[in-house]
Amino acid sequence: MTVQTDPQTVTAARPAPAGRRKPLANRAYKVFRVVALIAVVLFLIAPLIWMLLASFKTNVDIYDTGKALLFTPTAENYANVLQRNNYFIFIFNSFWVAFVSTVLSLVLGVPAAYAMSRFTMHRSALVVLMARVIPGVSLLVPWYYVFSNLRMVGGFEVLILSHMFVALPLIVYIMMSYFDSMPLELEESAQVDGLTPIGAFRRITLPLSIGGIATAAILSFIFSWNNFMFALVLSGSKTKTLPVAIFDFVSYASIDWGGLMAAATVVTIPIMIIALFTQKYIVSGMTAGATKG
Amino acid sequence: MSVLTPPRSAQPGAPSGRNAGAGSGARENFSAWANRHRKWLFAAPAMIFVGVLIIFPLAWTLYLSLTDSQGSVRAASDFVGLQNYLTVLADAERFWPAVGRTLTFTGVALVCEVVLGMCIALLLWRPFRGEKWVRVAILLPLVATPVAVGMMWRLIFDPNIGFANQLLGMIGIPPQPWLSGQDTALGTTIFMDVWQWTPMVVLILLAGLTSLSEEPDEAARMDGANSFQRFFYITLPLMMPTVIVAILLRGIDALKTFDILYATKGKGGGSFHEVETLNVYAYGLSFDYNQYGLSSAVLILFFMIIVGSMWLLTMRKKAVSK
Numbered sequence: 375m376t377v378q379t380d381p382q383t384v385t386a387a388r389p390a391p392a393g394r395r396k397p398l399a400n401r402a403y404k405v406f407r408v409v410a411l412i413a414v415v416l417f418l419i420a421p422l423i424w425m426l427l428a429s430f431k432t433n434v435d436i437y438d439t440g441k442a443l444l445f446t447p448t449a450e451n452y453a454n455v456l457q458r459n460n461y462f463i464f465i466f467n468s469f470w471v472a473f474v475s476t477v478l479s480l481v482l483g484v485p486a487a488y489a490m491s492r493f494t495m496h497r498s499a500l501v502v503l504m505a506r507v508i509p510g511v512s513l514l515v516p517w518y519y520v521f522s523n524l525r526m527v528g529g530f531e532v533l534i535l536s537h538m539f540v541a542l543p544l545i546v547y548i549m550m551s552y553f554d555s556m557p558l559e560l561e562e563s564a565q566v567d568g569l570t571p572i573g574a575f576r577r578i579t580l581p582l583s584i585g586g587i588a589t590a591a592i593l594s595f596i597f598s599w600n601n602f603m604f605a606l607v608l609s610g611s612k613t614k615t616l617p618v619a620i621f622d623f624v625s626y627a628s629i630d631w632g633g634l635m636a637a638a639t640v641v642t643i644p645i646m647i648i649a650l651f652t653q654k655y656i657v658s659g660m661t662a663g664a665t666k667g
Numbered sequence: 668m669s670v671l672t673p674p675r676s677a678q679p680g681a682p683s684g685r686n687a688g689a690g691s692g693a694r695e696n697f698s699a700w701a702n703r704h705r706k707w708l709f710a711a712p713a714m715i716f717v718g719v720l721i722i723f724p725l726a727w728t729l730y731l732s733l734t735d736s737q738g739s740v741r742a743a744s745d746f747v748g749l750q751n752y753l754t755v756l757a758d759a760e761r762f763w764p765a766v767g768r769t770l771t772f773t774g775v776a777l778v779c780e781v782v783l784g785m786c787i788a789l790l791l792w793r794p795f796r797g798e799k800w801v802r803v804a805i806l807l808p809l810v811a812t813p814v815a816v817g818m819m820w821r822l823i824f825d826p827n828i829g830f831a832n833q834l835l836g837m838i839g840i841p842p843q844p845w846l847s848g849q850d851t852a853l854g855t856t857i858f859m860d861v862w863q864w865t866p867m868v869v870l871i872l873l874a875g876l877t878s879l880s881e882e883p884d885e886a887a888r889m890d891g892a893n894s895f896q897r898f899f900y901i902t903l904p905l906m907m908p909t910v911i912v913a914i915l916l917r918g919i920d921a922l923k924t925f926d927i928l929y930a931t932k933g934k935g936g937g938s939f940h941e942v943e944t945l946n947v948y949a950y951g952l953s954f955d956y957n958q959y960g961l962s963s964a965v966l967i968l969f970f971m972i973i974v975g976s977m978w979l980l981t982m983r984k985k986a987v988s989k
Contacts, residue, residue: 410790411797415804421862422807424830425819437828486713493706502717507973508725509923511949512966515731515959516724539720542713570702600812602926607954617814617926624818631822638815649810656806660867661874664912 422642429635436631451636459633461640464619468641471530471605471615472598475537476591483542484587487549488575492558499550505543510603513539518607528610536604541594548593551663552586553579589659592652599645616641732963744960751964761940761948762965766972768853768936769944773921776860777914783861784868784913785906789898791869792876805866813863817930820859821846846931852941859927864920868913875909876902911984915977922973925950945969 428436430447455461490499517536518527526532560582564574580587602617609618620641623634649656701708732751736744755762791801808816823830824845832842845855883905887897925946928936935951936943943951949969952962 407790407795410786411795411801414787414790415801418804418808418862418866421819421823422811424823425815428822436822439828439833442830442833482713482716485709489706489709495706495710498710498714501714505717505721507919507977508721509946509949509966509969509973510925511946511953512728512963512970513720513724514950515953515963515966516727517720518954519727535720539717542717546713570698572698572702572705575705596810600810600814600926602812602814602929603950606929617812620814620818620930629821631828634818635822638812638818641812641815642810645810645812646807649806650803653802653806656810657802657870660809660870664871664874664909664916 425635425638428631429639431632433630433632451632452640454633455636455640459619459622459637461616461619461637464614464616465640465644467530467609467613468599468615468617471533471537471613472595474530475534475541475598476594478534479538479541479545479594480587480591482538483545483590484549484580484583485575487546488553488579490546491550491553499546502546503543505539506547514604514607521608527608528613530613532608533605533613533615536608537598537601540597540601540604544594544597545590548590548659548662549583549586552583552589556583585655585658588652589655589662592648592655593659596645596649596656728963728966731959732967734960736959736963737957747960751960752968755961755964755968761943764940765943765945765948768942769922769946769969769972772853772857772860772924772942772944773918775854776857776864776921777918779857779861780865780868780917781910781914783865784872785910787865787869788872788876791873805869808863809866809870811863813926814930816859816863817927820855820862820927821931824855849939849941852932852937856928856931856942859931860921860924863927864917868917871913871916872906872909875906879905907987908984911980911987915980915984918980919973919977922946922976945972 427443429451430449431441431445432448432450435441435445486502489495490502517532521527521532556579561574561578564578565571569577600617601615605615605618609615620634620637623630623637733746733748734744735747735750787805791798822828826832826842826844826847829845831845835842844851846852879902883901884897887901892900923946924944928942928944928947929950932942934955936947940948945965946969949962949965952958952965
């Protein structure tokens with residue numbers, strides 16, 4: 375009995391909702407959707423692939439439009455970027471600035487976001503979020519003046535400070551919406567059980583918000599890694615970060631396209647690898663607070 | 668009864684369970700003090716950090732905008748009152764075109780990104796096979812370093828060797844100057860911005876779509892509404908608050924765009940200033956020409972434009988949310 379009825383119900387249940395109502399329009403939409411999605415993916419990925427291909431071409435091949443896709447790949451550009459231009463130092467600089475500024479911003483930002491969320495300090499939050507709205511140039515002029523008088527321009531400290539300035543509002547924004555959506559009860563019951571409020575924050579809330587902290591940390595790292603304007607003004611020859619170092623391949627006379635594309639690839643690859651492994655955190659960070667209305 | 672057993676946190680200085688044995692008196696007092704004032708203890712460091720790095724520079728920018736400061740010869744700078752503002756506002760050569768470009772760039776990019784973003788979000792709304800791959804594709808432009816992205820487009824849009832013109836050639840359209848043309852440069856940079864940031868709008872709108880409740884849509888379906896009617900009369904109105912959040916978040920950054928403009932066209936937005944927005948203009952005045960007084964006036968005006976547009980949008984959002 376059961377053996378006979380089972381396949382029947384399954385086959386009956388599957389096509390019914392989609393199949394019976396307007397089958398033609400539905401199928402047309404399905405085809406359209408596949409085509410549209412492929413177009414979207416191509417539009418987003420093709421330029422990056424083009425950059426990657428060019429980074430493996432000699433400059434002669436780049437100028438030969440006949441060799442758009444068929445060419446003999448060469449690692450010469452990468453050797454040039456990594457050895458002759460000493461990109462390892464710039465990679466380290468970028469990494470160090472992004473890492474330290476992220477850690478310090480988390481130390482300042484997570485407790486602040488917690489307090490602002492729990493005690494609904496919306497005006498105070500606005501002060502921190504103002505930093506997102508102000509154009510960076512208006513801060514750079516005074517910073518540059520003060521820090522160059524303190525002989526700090528060209529050091530890591532100034533770069534890290536300026537990148538923290540980008541990271542902190544981001545972290546506060548993400549963590550506030552994270553704490554907002556977290557139930558208070560756990561913390562309260564921990565206090566009833568004898569923990570102090572700070573103890574409850576440290577031993578209950580903090581471990582529970584690892585997901586949110588990871589989100590905030592990854593996004594802050596990405597933004598710091600990609601930051602250009604602050605580093606352009608505040609970095610020195612020893613602290614140059616990758617986005618600034620790319621310009622070494624552009625001169626007034628000519629552009630070393632192969633080298634430039636290899637350099638651009640070297641900048642983007644690490645951050646993309648991080649992004650691929652941490653997809654869900656990035657998405658939840660980018661959409662934090664977006665659906666509250 | 669409850670008066671006799673208050674929660675421990677309410678008793679200042681009461682020994683907490685964990686510290687009762689070990690803690691000295693001073694430590695107990697500090698811990699109790701810290702717990703009582705945790706609100707500001709937690710919030711203040713971040714606020715002081717941001718405050719010092721914002722308020723002092725902003726005040727100084729305001730002061731500089733009233734002087735004729737020229738950087739290195741700062742000793743000679745005099746108080747000139749509103750002179751810089753008058754100079755800037757009368758400047759039809761650089762300032763007003765820059766305002767126009769800033770608003771054009773932001774406006775056109777935002778419209779394209781929101782319309783395209785909505786279309787893509789609707790495509791992605793219901794689950795399908797290969798969803799994971801599409802999500803990866805959406806994430807890649809978002810995390811790519813903007814300066815590197817600018818360089819990448821520079822090669823693709825190169826008039827002679829670029830892929831864009833090869834593509835046009837295949838369908839029989841003559842080559843375009845793209846970035847090097849005086850009229851086409853701004854449009855090309857807008858295109859780059861759309862490529863990089865539409866995915867962010869997609870993510871935000873998709874989050875909004877998935878949190879919508881199904882019932883209004885179902886009810887409309889029962890009443891026989893077709894998909895277009897359901898989108899324009901049900902989904903879109905419900906999505907308006909999310910759309911405005913996306914516009915706010917994206918708009919702030921679009922107004923301040925610097926990286927791709929500087930990476931593709933260099934100082935001054937190109938030799939004819941064809942992509943010089945307010946941000947690029949102010950940067951050039953400050954760091955290429957050391958005209959600190961003038962650039963500060965530009966920045967104050969720029970800041971007012973940003974805050975003004977944000978305020979308008981927030982008002983609109985409140986109206987929609989009601």
